[in-house]
Amino acid sequence: MRVNGDMTQLAFQDYYPDQLALCYGCGRLNEHGLQIKSYWEGEESVCLFQPRPYHTAIPGYVYGGLIASLIDCHSTGTAAAATYRAQNRAMDTEPPLRFVTASLHVDYLRPTPIEAMLTIRGVVKELKGRKVVVASTLSAHDELCARGEVVAVVMPDEMLK
Amino acid sequence: MRVNGDMTQLAFQDYYPDQLALCYGCGRLNEHGLQIKSYWEGEESVCLFQPRPYHTAIPGYVYGGLIASLIDCHSTGTAAAATYRAQNRAMDTEPPLRFVTASLHVDYLRPTPIEAMLTIRGVVKELKGRKVVVASTLSAHDELCARGEVVAVVMPDEMLK
Numbered sequence: 043m044r045v046n047g048d049m050t051q052l053a054f055q056d057y058y059p060d061q062l063a064l065c066y067g068c069g070r071l072n073e074h075g076l077q078i079k080s081y082w083e084g085e086e087s088v089c090l091f092q093p094r095p096y097h098t099a100i101p102g103y104v105y106g107g108l109i110a111s112l113i114d115c116h117s118t119g120t121a122a123a124a125t126y127r128a129q130n131r132a133m134d135t136e137p138p139l140r141f142v143t144a145s146l147h148v149d150y151l152r153p154t155p156i157e158a159m160l161t162i163r164g165v166v167k168e169l170k171g172r173k174v175v176v177a178s179t180l181s182a183h184d185e186l187c188a189r190g191e192v193v194a195v196v197m198p199d200e201m202l203k
Numbered sequence: 204m205r206v207n208g209d210m211t212q213l214a215f216q217d218y219y220p221d222q223l224a225l226c227y228g229c230g231r232l233n234e235h236g237l238q239i240k241s242y243w244e245g246e247e248s249v250c251l252f253q254p255r256p257y258h259t260a261i262p263g264y265v266y267g268g269l270i271a272s273l274i275d276c277h278s279t280g281t282a283a284a285a286t287y288r289a290q291n292r293a294m295d296t297e298p299p300l301r302f303v304t305a306s307l308h309v310d311y312l313r314p315t316p317i318e319a320m321l322t323i324r325g326v327v328k329e330l331k332g333r334k335v336v337v338a339s340t341l342s343a344h345d346e347l348c349a350r351g352e353v354v355a356v357v358m359p360d361e362m363l364k
Binding site for chain 1: 234257
């Protein structure tokens with residue numbers, strides 16, 4: 043399992059330009075947000091996240107909206123990173139690529155314990171021009187708790203007006 | 204459009220017993236959380252929510268995880284309220300009914316403006332024993348921004364241990 047051994051490695055989200063780094067889920071500049079960090083581990087992307095005590099559903103378990111948020115932002119980050127890879131480009135080259143979510147599906151397989159470090163792993167299922175499909179799993183204590191699928195598309199220009 | 208004219212009406216979530224009222228999305232006792240409130244409006248359930256400035260995706264727009272969270276918690280609340288209705292029970296009668304999410308699907312149809320009051324409306328598509336399917340829409344400025352579907356199931360007893 044990858045454990046950020048290489049502290050010099052930047053996360054996908056560290057490459058987002060400042061004006062695209064304000065997302066509550068994944069923006070490094072959103073001080074209220076989750077600030078998730080995603081990395082390649084071979085062909086998979088991985089993100090570790092420690093829920094905060096108030097991210098409860100009922101006491102002891104993580105609320106579903108956090109799980110959806112983690113899967114969503116990890117997947118759009120993976121979509122961007124995979125597209126840079128497919129174009130043989132480093133993530134700090136211009137123009138920046140950002141993806142938004144067209145659809146999100148999450149199957150909640152078992153209650154997710156809140157004290158655990160969560161591991162979200164993504165795999166690119168389809169990468170075709172402006173659309174990338176990412177399948178993700180979310181595990182706690184090495185048990186699979188949720189499965190997700192995100193259809194990500196390149197951010198429309200009108201969002202950047 | 205419903206505008207909480209009747210301030211004496213309690214929201215679905217106001218009936219949750221204290222130990223089930225800590226959810227980040229919908230628990231009235233989670234001081235860090237969203238504390239959404241859902242009500243019947245005829246056969247539809249409705250919830251109004253004002254995003255906070257830090258709930259951004261990119262500046263000006265709501266991040267998808269919030270939209271997923273609102274649809275999720277509004278739908279599980281609707282599932283509970285609909286089941287009380289189907290059983291001809293008031294929501295303050297014992298035993299309490301709470302639902303958890305088995306699956307969540309969201310289609311993001313257009314960017315959701317962050318300054319707008321969001322309206323989430325739910326309709327019960329299926330109510331069968333321990334399983335309820337709720338279809339929801341999320342609108343801003345009367346424009347449809349997202350569509351969701353939640354499969355909710357009665358909370359398993361082991362979650363209440």
